[in-house]
Amino acid sequence: MNYDNLKKIFFKMDPENAHDLAITGLRVANLFPSLLSICGKDLVVNNQSLNQNLLGLNFPNPVGLAGGFDKNGVVLKSLQNLGFGHIEYGTVTPKPQDGNEKPRLFRLVKNESIQNSMGFNNLGLKAVKANVSKFYPLNVPLIANIGKNKTTPNDDALSDYITLAKELDGVCDMFLVNVSSPNTPNLRALQEENFIKELFLALKETTKKPVAFKISPDFSYDEATEICTVAVKSGAKMLIINNTSVDYSLSPNIKEHKGGISGKLITHKSRELFKAISSELYGKAVLVSCGGIDSAEEAYTRIKLGANLVQIYTSFIFKGPTIARDINKELSKLLKADGFENIAQAVGVDITVKAKSDS
Known part of the structure; x- marks a missing residue:
């Protein structure tokens, strides 16, 4: 059955139930290594032109899966065999939490977008650590996306991130600190200079693993660049630009004014924010672009x-399990057509060309 037919079935279901069913299917696939191997041969693109060594880690291709799909780290092996070049699990919180009231996940089908107000629903640190330990290490870098519990006051948030970093240090290759989700009350208030400095100083003393910082797309370009600059100066080795948006003016099809928007509705917004931040911070950290990427051309x-790397999520839902392969295959053709032997030669070329023309 091709994915278009399967999608018709999934899209008749409640979005969260469809997601749970997809996770169940991937969990079953975990149990059959021979099946995963067959999938891997078809979906994993092994092309040296796409390979990069960043932060001491080998990224076989630039297309990663953003956090939120495998919140509890239960299908990591299956996701690896779908051809992703890196994978995030989480967001993980110290204590288990149910997340926000349902319904909290909506498809904006005409816009190929999703609106979610999940609220860091996950099984909690202990259970997620046990799950991930069954799979770690993978053949691709694994990023632990960590966040504070809803019930933890912002004044005590630092302790949640330190606890998570200590406990998950042995089951990830990197950390991503999540202070930019719109679905935990007051979380985005932590995207300010003093907390960011304090957080990265504490994490530097807690883990030797690289730590990434993810920004909201709803700041002005100057504000976002300033916040990211503070993060880099404080120790962030990677910037992920960006999280979901609460700009409800993007579409008349918005269900309710709650939760974050992802997918094609934020393609332009995400691209332009990335462009603004990259123009200031290119070369000072590993840059990852996320938001509305669904094709090799956009990547x-x-x-x-x-962008050294890109991340997808919503396009995975709308275009199916071959999307990483499809983007990577076409990317290798685009690189070749432009005369690049490796993706690293293409990273930032539009910035460097502009800089030369302006000088």
Whole structure:
């Protein structure tokens, strides 16, 4: 059955139930290594032109899966065999939490977008650590996306992040500190200079693993660049630009004014924010572009604007399990057509070309 037919079935279901069913299917696939191997041969693109060594880690291709799909780290092996070049699990919180009241996940089908107000629903640190330990290490870098519990006051948030970093240090290759989700009350208030400095100083003393910082797309360009600059100066080795948006003016199809929007509705917004931040911070940290990427052409645009890596999520839902393969195959063709032997030669080329023309 091709994915278009399967999608018709999934899209008749409640979105969260469909997601749970997809996770169940991938969990079953975990139990059959021979099946995963067959999938891997078809979906994993082994092309040296896409390979990069960043932060001491080998990224076989630039297309990663953003956090939120496998919150509890239960299908990591299956996701690896779908061809992703890196994978995030989480967001993980110290204590288990149910998340926000349902319904909290909506498809905006005409816009190929999703609106979610999940609220860091996960099984909690202990259970997630046990799950991930069954799979770690993978053949691709694994990022632990960590966040504070809803019931933890912002004044005590630092302790949640330190606890998570200590406990998950042995089951990830990197950390991502999540202070930019719109679905935990007051969380985005932590995207300010003093807390960011304090957080990265504490994490530097807690883990030797690289730590990434993810920004909201709803700041002005100057504000976002300033916040990211503070994060980099404080120790962030990677910037992920960006999380979901609460700009409800993006579409008349918005269900309710709650939760974050992802997918094609934020393609332009995400690209332009990335362009603004990259123009200031290119070369000072590993840059990752996320938001509305569903094709090799869009991924390549972000790469030429300075992205070492890209992340997808919503396009995985709308285009299916072959999307990483499809983007990577086409990316290798685009690189070759432009005369690049490796993706690293294309990263930031539009910035460097502009800089030369302006000088």
